[in-house]
Amino acid sequence: MATTTRSPSRARTLGAYAPMLVLLLLAGLAVEEGLRLLLTIDPAAQADMAGWYILVLGVVLAATTAYSERPSVTEGTGEDAPGDSDDAARPATPYRDMTICLLLVAAYAALLATLGYVLAGVVVVFVFLHVISRYGWIKSTVYTLVMNAVFIALFELSGVVLPAGILRF
Amino acid sequence: MGLSELLSGFAEVFQPQVLLLAFLGCLAGTMVGVLPGLGPVSAIAILFPLTAYLGPSAAIVVLAAIYYGAMYGGSTSAILLKIPGEVSSLPAALEGYPMTQRGRAGQALAIAAGASFFAGIVGTLGVWLIGPHLAGFALEFGPPEMLGLVLFALTAIAGLSSGSVVRGIGMAVAGMLLASVGLDLTSSQQRMTFGSLELMQGLDIVPVMIGLFGVAEVLRTLERGTPSAQAAKVGGFLPTRDEFRRSAGAAGRGTVTGFLLGLIPGMLPSTTTFLSYASERRRAERKGGSRFGTGAVEGIGGPEAANNATAMSGFVPLFSLGIPTGPTMALIMAALMVYGVVPGPTMFTSDADITAAVIASFFVANVILLVLNLPLAGLWAKIANVPYGVLGPIIIVCCGVGAYTARNSVFDIVVCLVAGVAGWAMSKRGLPVAPFVMGFILGPMLELSLRQTVAISPASLVESPIFLCFAAAALVSVGLAYRLHRRGVEKVDANA
Structure with a gap:
């Protein structure tokens, strides 16, 4: 019982601190890089200005983040996008769909270089339609074929050069 | 730029191929603009790859047409379906939808289109008249003046476009x-690359913007779902004489304030739209018999005009100074650079032929949209109702292709993915995206002018009256924004 109540609150706490931690990490990396350029690079390379620039930016980012991104300050500042209202049909599994969507973008990057843009498009569109949009096999297949035919026509007509992959002939 | 250059710009735009491209751009922009959550910046981000391989002037004409089309499209879905495509279409939804419910959708659409058209034409005239003079002034700028200008733009955007x-x-x-x-361009030393070959070439603005405004929007929609609505009947378009009188006055006021405020970095169309809406509402309440909330035509005409006028006036600092006033202008600036055109004073000198064609295309796009929008209103409403399950994969593939085509690099799709997650997280936690984008695009300019200033002499900063003016303006904008924020916080505390 105790674990089931603690987990969501721990996740909420982590979520509240996440922006602050990410920005502080970026600030820390900038300070580290700035110091590296200032202290370890031969002055003849004239990297001191490059070092000072990101060192100062890192310090400013750390200071502004520590001041304005504490969870107590940021509570309730999330913005509602237009169209956000009660009449929007809430998806059943939003985070699963979002994760799959991100995986599809990553898959598109991987497949574009290997299989080419036609097959990469077919895979991404079909999986999106079938898994995220939950369309049946036939509907997903028909939509995939139509959409990719339009993509090919558009990219060919507009002269966009994309990797042909294994369909190169 | 004189009348003869502008006329030669019209001659360029009136070529059948360019006209067809402008028409297709308007069509595509409106199609994307009517979709929930997708505004001009998303439309440009998604449709950018289709323009990447056109010639510079044709590509910019298409981009401008997409931009305009998306702005018109946002108000159509707001009026007919109460689904504002973006924040700046919210007043159109608040006042236009009640008119739709009363069977006067056509009149609401005609008022929105008329006000947008008027503001677009006046705004384009403003770009043509003011741009060259400002560019002439900017030609006097050396590194200290440029440093001051970039500092002012950054602080103004940081202050005005975010709560804190x-x-x-x-x-x-x-x-x-x-x-x-x-x-680093001067020393050739690696910065923040951590030994990665891909990071050595730096992060390109195009995949970052596509991620922030394309992929992030898909994620947001998958998270919150899409509203469903039934398209209402459009009916006749002719407003009554009283409606015309009231909306024309509001459109005139919205155009003037929208254009003037839009020249200031950080004054986004969404901000001026709401300023116009609030001002028209106060004006109507002072007069008595306010119809706001139940379909006031002033609430449609004023904000729509302010929106378009602000969008147009953003081109003045972009073309003449090379300074974008918001994320949309930043993306247009990035696209211009991809086409080999560097925004700045030279746009009115060495690139004057391209700039003239672009300004002429603004006029033409406005006319195309006025003609296109009203008869096709019913079709746009149907498009707005296309399920997101079908649109999602189209947007994802377009984003992937757009990110790739910027530098023909698969790594850029990964950058786009990471930027998409960052964009979603930023909106989730209320972190302002506009200052981030402006920092990304103005950062290199700031660093370059800073280093050049230091190389010349740091004392040149205090010797430059223009730099001192910009520095003072930067301080004032920060102070003003802080005061406005404090006042907002105090008001919330008092209400609580």
Whole structure:
């Protein structure tokens, strides 16, 4: 019982601190890089200005983040996008769909270089339609074929050069 | 730029191929603009790859047409379906939808289109008249003046486009840091690359913007779902004489304030739209018999005109100074650079032929949209109702292709993916995106002018009256934004 109540609150706490931690990490990396350029690079390379620039930016980012991104300050500042209202049909599994969507973008990057843009498009569109949009096999297949035919026509007509992959002939 | 250059620009635009491209751009922009959550910036981000291989002037004409089309499209879905495509279409939904419910959708659409058209034409005239003079002034700028201008633009955007000045500055600095990833141009030393070959070439603005405004929007929609609505009947378009009189006055006021405020960095169309809406509402309440909330035509005409006028006036600093006033202008600036056109004073001198064609295309796009929008209103409403399950994969593939085509690099799709997650997280946590984007695009300019100033002589800063004016303006904008924020916080506390 105790674990089931603690987990969501721990996740909420982590979520509240996440922006602050990410920005502080970026600030820390900038300070580290700035110091590296200032202290370890031969002055003849004239990297001191490059070092000072990101060192100062890192310090400013750390200071502004520590001041304005504490969870107590940021509570309730999330913005509602237009169209956000009660009449929007809430998806059943939003985070699963979002994760799959991100995986599809990553898959598109991987497949574009290997299989080419036609097959990469077919895979991404079909999986999106079938898994995220939950369309049946036939509907997903028909939509995939139509959409990719339009993509090919558009990219060919507009002269966009994309990797042909294994369909190169 | 004189009348003869503008006429030669019209001659360029009136070629059948360019006209067809402008028409297709308007069509595509409106199609994307009517979709929930997708505004002009998303439309440009998604449709950018289709323009990447056109010639510079044709590509910019299409881009301008997409931009305009998306703005018109946003108000159509707001009026007919109460689904504002973006924040600046919210007043159109608040006042236009009640008119739709009363069976006067056609009149509401005609008022929105008429006001947008008027503001678009006046705004384009403003770009043509003011741009060259401002560019002439900017030709006098050396590194200290440029440093002052960039500092002012960054602080104004950080202050005005986000709730908290400190947060805005923090996000601008985060954008500047990410823009500094790669090889330092002066010393050729690696910065923030951590040994990665891909990071050595730096982060390109195009995949970052596509991620922030394309992929992030898909994620947001998958998270919150899409509203469903039934398209109402459009009916006749002719407003009554009283409606015309009231909306024309509001459109005139919206155009003037929208254009003038839009010249200031950070004054986004969404901000001026709401300023116009609030001002028209106060004006109507002072007069008595306010119809706001139940379909006031002033609430449609004024904000729509302010929206378009602000969007147009953003081109003045972009073309003449090379300074974008918001994320949309930043993306247009990035696209211009991809086409080999560097925004700045030379746009009115060495690139005057391209600029004339672009300004002429603004006029033409406005006319095309006025003619296109009203008869096809029913079709746009149907498109707005296309399920997101079908649109999602189209947007994802377009984003992937757009990110790739910027530098023919698969790594850029990964950058786009990461930027998409960052964009979603930023909106989720209320972190302002506009200062981040501006920091990313203005960061390299700031660094370059700073280093050049230091190389010349740091004392040149205090010797330059223009720099001192910009520095004072930057301080004033920060102070003003801080005061406005404090007043807002106090008001909330008092209400609580």
